[in-house]
Amino acid sequence: MLQNGIAKSVLNRLPLYLEYLIDLKEIEGYTGYVSATKIATDLELGEVQVRKDLAFVCKSGKPKLGYNLDALTERIKEYLGCNEPKKAIIVGLGKLGSALFGYEGFEKYGIHIVEGFDLENKEYEHIPIKKFNKENLKEFLKNESIDIGIICVPKNVAQEVCDILVEMNISAIWNFAPIRLKVPKNVLVQNENLAYSLSVISSIITNKQ
Amino acid sequence: MLQNGIAKSVLNRLPLYLEYLIDLKEIEGYTGYVSATKIATDLELGEVQVRKDLAFVCKSGKPKLGYNLDALTERIKEYLGCNEPKKAIIVGLGKLGSALFGYEGFEKYGIHIVEGFDLENKEYEHIPIKKFNKENLKEFLKNESIDIGIICVPKNVAQEVCDILVEMNISAIWNFAPIRLKVPKNVLVQNENLAYSLSVISSIITNKQ
DNA sequence: TATTTATCGGTATAAATTTATCGATAAATA
DNA sequence: TATTTATCGATAAATTTATACCGATAAATA
Numbered sequence: 086m087l088q089n090g091i092a093k094s095v096l097n098r099l100p101l102y103l104e105y106l107i108d109l110k111e112i113e114g115y116t117g118y119v120s121a122t123k124i125a126t127d128l129e130l131g132e133v134q135v136r137k138d139l140a141f142v143c144k145s146g147k148p149k150l151g152y153n154l155d156a157l158t159e160r161i162k163e164y165l166g167c168n169e170p171k172k173a174i175i176v177g178l179g180k181l182g183s184a185l186f187g188y189e190g191f192e193k194y195g196i197h198i199v200e201g202f203d204l205e206n207k208e209y210e211h212i213p214i215k216k217f218n219k220e221n222l223k224e225f226l227k228n229e230s231i232d233i234g235i236i237c238v239p240k241n242v243a244q245e246v247c248d249i250l251v252e253m254n255i256s257a258i259w260n261f262a263p264i265r266l267k268v269p270k271n272v273l274v275q276n277e278n279l280a281y282s283l284s285v286i287s288s289i290i291t292n293k294q
Numbered sequence: 295m296l297q298n299g300i301a302k303s304v305l306n307r308l309p310l311y312l313e314y315l316i317d318l319k320e321i322e323g324y325t326g327y328v329s330a331t332k333i334a335t336d337l338e339l340g341e342v343q344v345r346k347d348l349a350f351v352c353k354s355g356k357p358k359l360g361y362n363l364d365a366l367t368e369r370i371k372e373y374l375g376c377n378e379p380k381k382a383i384i385v386g387l388g389k390l391g392s393a394l395f396g397y398e399g400f401e402k403y404g405i406h407i408v409e410g411f412d413l414e415n416k417e418y419e420h421i422p423i424k425k426f427n428k429e430n431l432k433e434f435l436k437n438e439s440i441d442i443g444i445i446c447v448p449k450n451v452a453q454e455v456c457d458i459l460v461e462m463n464i465s466a467i468w469n470f471a472p473i474r475l476k477v478p479k480n481v482l483v484q485n486e487n488l489a490y491s492l493s494v495i496s497s498i499i500t501n502k503q
Numbered sequence: 504t505a506t507t508t509a510t511c512g513g514t515a516t517a518a519a520t521t522t523a524t525c526g527a528t529a530a531a532t533a
Numbered sequence: 534t535a536t537t538t539a540t541c542g543a544t545a546a547a548t549t550t551a552t553a554c555c556g557a558t559a560a561a562t563a
Contacts (some may be wrong), residue, residue: 089501094520096497100490104472120540128474133522136541148528148540165493166500173492184393184489190472194493232499233492256499259492263313263399265337273502275495277488280395281309283382283442283468284374284403286484288305290441290465291375292298303550329510342552345511357510357558 091164095138099161100194101128102138106158107193120151146154167195173233176222176246178203178214181261182237182278195235200225219249228255233257240264300373304347307369309403310337310409313346315367316402329360376404381444382468385431385455387412390470390488391446405442409434428458435462442466449473 088096109115112235125132142162146152162168173191173240175182178201186201186209201209202217202225215221226249234250236243236258241261250258257273257289260266266274297305314337318324328346334341348361352369355361371377382400384391387410395410395418410418411426411434426431435458443454443459445467452471459467466482469475475483 088498092520096494097490099497100493103493105466114539131522132540133524133542134520137521144359146541148542149530149538153539158531164501165497167493169497170502171496171499180393184389187389188488190489191492194489194496196492196496201413233495256502257495259495272562273422273495273498275491277491278309279397279486280399280403280475281313282484282486283400283405284309284312284376285305286442286466286468286482287376287380287403287405288308288374289297289482290380291378292300292373293465301550331510340552341510342554343550346551349512353512355511356560357512358508358560360510 091141095141098130098138099142099165102135103158103161103165103167103194106161110154110158115154117154118147118150118152119154119157121146123151127144143169165194167193170195170197171232172196172230173198173235174225174231175201175235175237175252176203176217177237177239177242177261178207179237181250182235183209183238198235199231200230220248222246223253226250226255231255233259235259236260236266237261300350304350307339307347308374310352311344312367312370312374312376312403313345315363315370319363324363326363327356327359327361328363328366330355332360343436348436371404376402379404379406380441381405381439382407382444383440383498384410384444384446385412385426385433386446386448386451386470387416387418388446392418394446395445407444408440431455431458432462435459435464438487440464442468442471444468445475446470 102124105124106119109119114220121135124131125135139146139157142210143157145156151171173196175186175198178186182201186198199235201214202222203214204217206216207214215225234255238245240262243264244266247258247266247268251272252270257270257275257284258266258268260274260276263278268274311333315328315331318328330344331341334344346364348355351373352361352366359398382405384395384407387395391410395407400407410423411428411431412423415425416423424434443464445455447455449471452469452473453475456467456475456477460477460481464481466484467475467477469483469485472487472489475481
């Protein structure tokens with residue numbers, strides 16, 4: 086299925102390319118042009134696949150040279166929306182929520198986690214976390230323009246939190262609760278489940294022996 | 295590509311089915327038989343897809359009724375290796391590492407995180423974390439049989455940690471460092487990057503408006 | 504007991520994704 | 534300037550994944 090004209094599979098690889106290209110410049114001091122051949126070798130992907138992927142966002146490949154590193158990087162950033170900063174909030178500051186709240190790695194992609202909400206009175210690195218209740222959250226979302234809601238609450242509360250976010254016109258939800266959230270079609274839900282990933286690993290090594 | 299005779303796409307959905315089936319029994323009190331039709335509706339998947347997926351692990355579907363809930367649950371558990379407990383360690387007890395270390399959700403899939411290692415002297419809920427250095431880690435892995443290594447260190451140390459794990463014959467690595475680890479073919483590496491997932495969300499909402 | 508019904512599971516088809524092939528092209532080299 | 538070379542980008546083929554269709558079947562119902 087195509088997502089805004091780009092294949093899902095391609096979109097999922099774009100952040101990988103971006104990370105790679107940024108490191109290529111910043112860590113390895115690479116400048117000028119980079120070929121699909123090199124990218125493919127380094128990332129252990131097919132050469133043709135890389136070329137096709139890049140063709141989705143960038144039309145500037147030159148025979149014999151490859152792609153202009155800076156231009157390519159910029160085009161992927163643009164496509165991924167890194168240049169249009171987004172605001173996110175986290176609801177549920179348990180272990181995982183707190184880890185995400187403090188993670189600096191999202192900034193690179195233009196995403197700022199601006200606030201956290203929790204049922205209990207908590208603080209994060211001496212900054213008090215906002216108390217979670219329906220009124221509080223609604224009030225906050227009324228005044229701030231938030232793009233992404235990150236749900237890190239237990240599964241029995243997740244739908245309730247989701248409903249508030251939807252009611253306040255959030256664009257997207259990143260859901261860590263192991264539950265299928267019910268939302269209107271115009272709201273994007275991305276489910277993330279770390280236990281599932283680990284379970285897949287466990288399965289593969291179980292069936293290998 | 296098939297992974298031990300099962301399609302990758304199918305394997306990735308099995309934990310989802312398992313979670314669903316467990317909840318169906320434990321939370322909703324469901325007993326007896328469950329049909330692919332019901333599963334598909336609840337999980338918002340195609341009915342045929344569910345039937346095909348289940349056919350990979352279970353041959354016991356009955357017309358008009360569906361699958362025996364307990365038998366199906368058991369077969370998926372078996373396939374995912376939940377019945378053959380695995381031991382894992384985490385290297386790197388930063389925010390994310392600590393969150394994973396304390397996460398109870400893995401037990402359901404038969405995975406026990408038995409130890410954590412960090413460069414700094416840390417403790418987790420009053421239990422001291424082992425000091426990470428090459429000798430320490432090697433010594434530990436020599437005495438304990440560990441199946442899965444979880445890498446949560448910064449990217450510039452990740453390969454070094456990986457090499458130690460490989461040297462000590464680990465079966466699988468779950469890698470949270472945004473770097474492509476070099477390992478021999480017999481070692482399974484599963485990369486996980488939360489920033490990538492979030493970036494994809496950001497991209498979709500950017501290009502929608 | 505005959506009929507209806509819901510669902511399974513096999514075969515066939517379609518869609519998405521990956522991989523292969525190759526002529527065209529721009530730079531590097533002779 | 535002619536030739537060689539590495540890479541792009543288009544077209545085609547192969548593979549993987551998802552969906553459609555339908556006869557067979559076991560339970561429920563008449």
